[in-house]
Amino acid sequence: MKKGVVFSGMRPTGRLHIGHLSVLDNWVKLQEEFQCYFGIVDWHALTTDFENTSEMQDNIRMMLLDWLSVGLDPLKSPIFVQSQVKEHSELHLLFSMMLPVSWLERVPSYKDQILQLGLQGKDIATYGFLGYPVLMSADILIYRANVVPVGEDQLAHIELSREIARRFNYLYKTDLFPEPQARLAKVALLPGVDGRKMSKSYNNDIPIAATSKEISEKVQMMVTDPARIKKTDPGNPEICIVHTYQNIYNASEVEEIRTNCKSGNIGCVACKKRLATVLDEMLAPLRERRSYYEERPNLLHDIIETGAKEARKEAGKTLELVRTAMNVSLKI
Ligand code: TRP
Numbered sequence: 001m002k003k004g005v006v007f008s009g010m011r012p013t014g015r016l017h018i019g020h021l022s023v024l025d026n027w028v029k030l031q032e033e034f035q036c037y038f039g040i041v042d043w044h045a046l047t048t049d050f051e052n053t054s055e056m057q058d059n060i061r062m063m064l065l066d067w068l069s070v071g072l073d074p075l076k077s078p079i080f081v082q083s084q085v086k087e088h089s090e091l092h093l094l095f096s097m098m099l100p101v102s103w104l105e106r107v108p109s110y111k112d113q114i115l116q117l118g119l120q121g122k123d124i125a126t127y128g129f130l131g132y133p134v135l136m137s138a139d140i141l142i143y144r145a146n147v148v149p150v151g152e153d154q155l156a157h158i159e160l161s162r163e164i165a166r167r168f169n170y171l172y173k174t175d176l177f178p179e180p181q182a183r184l185a186k187v188a189l190l191p192g193v194d195g196r197k198m199s200k201s202y203n204n205d206i207p208i209a210a211t212s213k214e215i216s217e218k219v220q221m222m223v224t225d226p227a228r229i230k231k232t233d234p235g236n237p238e239i240c241i242v243h244t245y246q247n248i249y250n251a252s253e254v255e256e257i258r259t260n261c262k263s264g265n266i267g268c269v270a271c272k273k274r275l276a277t278v279l280d281e282m283l284a285p286l287r288e289r290r291s292y293y294e295e296r297p298n299l300l301h302d303i304i305e306t307g308a309k310e311a312r313k314e315a316g317k318t319l320e321l322v323r324t325a326m327n328v329s330l331k332i
Helices: 018-033 042-049 056-070 087-097 101-105 108-119 132-141 152-171 212-220 241-249 254-262 268-294 297-326
Strands: 005-010 035-040 079-081 147-150 181-184
Touching: 005 132, 018 035, 018 056, 018 147, 018 268, 035 056, 035 297, 042 056, 042 132, 056 079, 056 268, 056 297, 079 297, 087 132, 087 297, 101 108, 101 152, 108 152, 132 152, 147 152, 152 181, 212 268, 241 254, 241 268, 254 268
Parallel strands: 005 035, 005 147, 035 079, 147 181
Antiparallel strands: none
């Protein structure tokens, strides 16, 4: 017996990197205890990137492969593309009828994002962007999900989905919607190889699909203690990106490496080599799973089709109850 329902989603905006692994590993685990649904939310991607959609289909495919490579199992959890389950859009529309605009305007990320993206010359003061958290609430509530594993940046959105559930239940005198709970994954703060925030747009990320060669190239780029010129100079691990990574990914060797770095007994080249090996061993099984799916385009197609079909079935049940509650289920 499952403990409840989980929904989570990601916008298909490009390759995922190893900083995303803690979130995804959490999803993989949740599959055992919960009935999970995982959506590649392409409509959400349109809210900020409606002007350039040329990479959308590639990004969707890449995200699907990334997800499968970490071990999301389509036999346990439907994996689907949001735009293929139109029920989400009807629920979004019906929610929009009963929601005060002020609730949406006061979501903290709303004005902030308009400002941030405005600085980059992007005008996203659109109707669709205002409704971003309404669409997100529809994604969650249409499966009557109890748990939503997300990052901290999404907490205000989950709070809104709870308010929507309460308002709906109150207005239409029903207990149709449970109030979803956010579940935060323990996220180790992982810097990019240059010390800035890890992001594919800075090209300082290590993609989860990286080859052995790419891994070692990225590790070469990592910034070490600048005062260390010769291998025999004592190093300062506290200011070294490689050490930050050894700490997270190489627990069994980190103490020894640390001592030898401080005493000048291991050089940066050797230290980087050991990190590259550990990262490569970590990503190897993911690469193997990825190539299994890459070689089977029909299987990929089936996974996403079947996922949408299963999602539609569940979503359709909720939607019919919503229509009935709001008296928009036709009786003549
Ligand atoms: N807004 C989420 C993000 O940017 C993506 C998302 C859309 C989502 N719908 C969702 C996450 C529903 C969880 C549940 O990360």
